[in-house]
Every structure is written in C-alpha cells, then in structure tokens.
Amino acid sequence: MNLKTSDPSIMGSYSPHDVTFLLKDLSRIMEEDKLETREKAIQSGRHYSEMLPIEYKPSEQYLNLFYQSLNEYKKRVAHAVGVVAEQLLQVRGNNFTLVSLARAGTPIGILIKRYLxxxxxxxxxxxxxxxxxxxxxxxxxxxxxxxxxxxQPIQFIDGWTGKGAISKELSKACQELQQYKELIDDRLAVLADPGHCAPIYGTRDDFLIPSACLNSTVSGLVSRTVLNDEYIEKTDFHGAKFYKELKEEDVSNHYIDAVTAEFENVVKEVEEDTKELETSYQNPTWAGLREVEEIQKYYSITDINHIKPGVGETTRVLLRRVPWKILVKNKENPDLKHILYLASERQVPIEEYTEMSYSCCGLIKTVKGN
Structure with missing residues (x-):
C-alpha cells in the first residue's frame, strides 16, 4: 500500500454524478480471446482475470427479451434497491461511501445512490x-x-450472490486491509442473495435482475475487470476496456432511468418490508454452497468453480463461458425466458433438477486438453 496511484481514467457511459470507475482503460492495448480459446486456457491453469471474452452481440429477438424483462421486473428491482438502501442507512448512518464491485455491482450501486x-x-x-x-x-x-x-466508512455492493465466492474473497480482502479496519468490513450488500451468503440483501429469491441479461451494454460499456502483469503496473488500478464503439447499442442509462422511475411506486411498500425484515431477518447460512456441493457430487464435477448457480451466474455462463448443460428447477418459471433463449441459441441442453432453491444453475464444459 501507500503507492502513488494515477488519477482515474475517464471510463464508462454513466454520468460522473452516478459513479466513478477506478479502473485502468485497456481499450487500445488489449484484445479479447474467443470463448473456446479462453476456456481452454482457464482450465489449463491460466487465471480468468488475465483474459477477456469477446462481447456477446445480442440479436434483435434477445434485445426484445431484455426490454420485456425490464418492463416486467423494473418495479421488483426498485423495491429490492429500496430495501437494501434502507438497511444501509440503519447500518452506516448517512455518511458513507458506496463502493460497487465491478461490473455486476455497478448499476446496482448507482440505483442505491439514486434511491438515497x-x-x-x-x-x-x-x-x-x-x-x-x-x-x-x-x-x-x-x-x-x-x-x-x-x-467515511465503505459499503461494498454487488448485484447478486451465486455460491459465495466473492463474499469469501471480500472477507479475505478486508482482513488484509487492517489499517482501515475502523472504516472497512465485509458486510456485502446485494439485491438478490439466493446463496444465503450476504448479510444485507433486498431479497433471497433467485429472480431475474434485468442487468444480468447483457454484458457491457447494460454496465456502462465497461468490460469485466482484468489483472494481467502485461498491462497492469504495481501502481495501476485493475484494468478494463471501455467499448465506446458500442455506444449505439448501449442501454445502461435507459436501465437506470427505468428503475429509478419506479421508486415513487414502491417507497411505502419498501418502508413496510424493511420493518418486517427487522423481525424476520436471518443471518447468512451458506445454504446455497451446500446445494452446489450436492450438484457437484451428483454430476461428478471435479472443479466446483464449474458450477454457477442462480439466474445471474447462469446467464454469465451462457454469455461468456463454454456451457455443458443448464439445470433448471422449473422450466415454466418466467424468470428463465432469456436463459432458455440463450441455451437454445447456443444448443446447450436443459435439464430439470428440482433439488435446489436456485431457479437455475449453469454447468461449464470441461475442455482442458481437448
């Protein structure tokens, strides 16, 4: 620590009033890898953060599905945002810094900031x-x-939980930041916590957060983050690409504005549900991780990181990994329309698996050595 860092790059398509990205812009110096090439490299031991996948270009039909999902779920997202925001005021008071975990946490952090x-x-x-x-x-x-x-104390924010890998990573990181222990802790806040591993949550239902449907075009045109010594110096922030060329396809601010417009329709319900949560609150049980371990045994999967539970994580598998199959609890679940579409488009088999609380689960194909 105590290294002199550069000033932040101008990153992303969001207003600077909404968020500041602390990322090094790799737009002109880093190329993406094909999904299959990247998957083989990861399974051969290379760390996933050293490479970027090619951005999925959604079809018109899939984009229509996103807009339909946004219309259906914007009020539910606004409600979850409000419940999280109210809890943060109780925990942090009214003077703290919102720190989103890029990239899925970024639109959620903006929405919480806007709600407050x-x-x-x-x-x-x-x-x-x-x-x-x-x-x-x-x-x-x-x-x-x-x-x-x-x-000012820091509040970390993410979009959702899967099996809790980032929750664990955050806990470890906070232990390493002892010089800030009065201002930093690992009480992660998320909209949806189906993994039961986040202490602050809007819901523990595994529902569709529409920002999970797309990649950079709903995340401020910013890629997933990169940590590769070839591009990142000791004093640099972690890196990412800013896809300015996708400006015409960008729906990031449309998504934020659509959910923000619902705040007035949920504010009373949020107050009631936040009070109810005070009496019904349950500490994290990590029940989701136990379910994932059962899936690992049932399908004889060697690497637990090849199991990605929940709507958000399953979407990621279909957009930027090489899927083996998709498990769904109920094929009729309306939250899974985009999952079924992507699986059909990529010819990935769907299998019903009812012994889980998650709505769905993505299984990554073993390609090492192929």
Whole structure:
C-alpha cells in the first residue's frame, strides 16, 4: 500500500454524478480471446482475470427479451434497491461511501445512490472497483478512495450472490486491509442473495435482475475487470476496456432511468418490508454452497468453480463461458425466458433438477486438453 496511484481514467457511459470507475482503460492495448480459446486456457491453469471474452452481440429477438424483462421486473428491482438502501442507512448512518464491485455491482450501486438521493436527499460518493476471485480486491483503488474520503466508512455492493465466492474473497480482502479496519468490513450488500451468503440483501429469491441479461451494454460499456502483469503496473488500478464503439447499442442509462422511475411506486411498500425484515431477518447460512456441493457430487464435477448457480451466474455462463448443460428447477418459471433463449441459441441442453432453491444453475464444459 501507500503507492502513488494515477488519477482515474475517464471510463464508462454513466454520468460522473452516478459513479466513478477506478479502473485502468485497456481499450487500445488489449484484445479479447474467443470463448473456446479462453476456456481452454482457464482450465489449463491460466487465471480468468488475465483474459477477456469477446462481447456477446445480442440479436434483435434477445434485445426484445431484455426490454420485456425490464418492463416486467423494473418495479421488483426498485423495491429490492429500496430495501437494501434502507438497511444501509440503519447500518452506516448517512455518511458513507458506496463502493460497487465491478461490473455486476455497478448499476446496482448507482440505483442505491439514486434511491438515497430520491428518498433522503443524500448525495453519497460512489465508486466502482475490481475484485477478482483468487486475486483479491484492488488495494490501489481502496487507497485512492480513502485519500478522497478519509473518515467515511465503505459499503461494498454487488448485484447478486451465486455460491459465495466473492463474499469469501471480500472477507479475505478486508482482513488484509487492517489499517482501515475502523472504516472497512465485509458486510456485502446485494439485491438478490439466493446463496444465503450476504448479510444485507433486498431479497433471497433467485429472480431475474434485468442487468444480468447483457454484458457491457447494460454496465456502462465497461468490460469485466482484468489483472494481467502485461498491462497492469504495481501502481495501476485493475484494468478494463471501455467499448465506446458500442455506444449505439448501449442501454445502461435507459436501465437506470427505468428503475429509478419506479421508486415513487414502491417507497411505502419498501418502508413496510424493511420493518418486517427487522423481525424476520436471518443471518447468512451458506445454504446455497451446500446445494452446489450436492450438484457437484451428483454430476461428478471435479472443479466446483464449474458450477454457477442462480439466474445471474447462469446467464454469465451462457454469455461468456463454454456451457455443458443448464439445470433448471422449473422450466415454466418466467424468470428463465432469456436463459432458455440463450441455451437454445447456443444448443446447450436443459435439464430439470428440482433439488435446489436456485431457479437455475449453469454447468461449464470441461475442455482442458481437448
């Protein structure tokens, strides 16, 4: 720590009033790898964060499915945002820094920031930083935030939980940041916690958060994050690409505005449900991880990281990994329309598996040595 970091790059298509990305822009210096090439490299031991997948270009039919999903679920997302925001005020007071975990956490952090502005006229700082499974959090980014807001506690935000890998990574990272222990802890806040591993959540239902449907075009045109010594120096933030060329396809701000417009329709319900949560709240049980371990045994899967439970994680498997099969609890579940579409498009088999609380689960194909 105590390294001199550069000022943040101008990244993303969001308003600077909504978020500041603490990421190094790799747009002109890094190329993407084909899905199959990247998958073989990962399964041969290369870390996933050293490479980028080619961005999935959605068809018109799939984009229509996204807009349909947004129309159906924007109020539910707004409600979950409000429930999380109300809990954060109870836990943190009204003077803290929102820190989203890029990239799935970024739109959620923006929505929480907007809810607090709408309901309480609070204007909290909001940053988006990188955390990588097996590599940790971007400590240069943490140092930068602390230099800008030295007395404000940090609240970490993500979109959803799967089996809890990022929750564990965050806990480990907070242990390594002891110099900030009065201001940093691992109480991760998420919209949906089907893995039962986040202490602050909007719901523990495994429902469709529409921002999970797309990649950069619903995440401020920013790629997933990169940590590769070829591009990242010791004093750099973790990296990402800014896809300016996808500007015409960008729905990031449309998504934020559509959900924000629902706040007035959910505010009373949010207040009631937040009070109810105070009496019905359950600490994380990590029940999802136990279900994943059962899936691992049932399908004789060697690497537990090849099992990606939940709607959000299954979507990621279909968009940027090489899927083996998709498990669904109930094929008639309306939350799974885009999952069924993507699986059909990529010719990935669907199998019913009812012994899980998740709506679905993506299984990654073993390709090492092929």
């Amino acid at each position: 502005a709408y309901k309480y006229n609070l204007n909290l700082p909001h940053y988006s930083i990188s955390i990588i499974r097996g590599r940790g959090i971007d400590q240069n980014a943490i140092q930068y935030i602390m230099s800008q807001h030295p007395n």
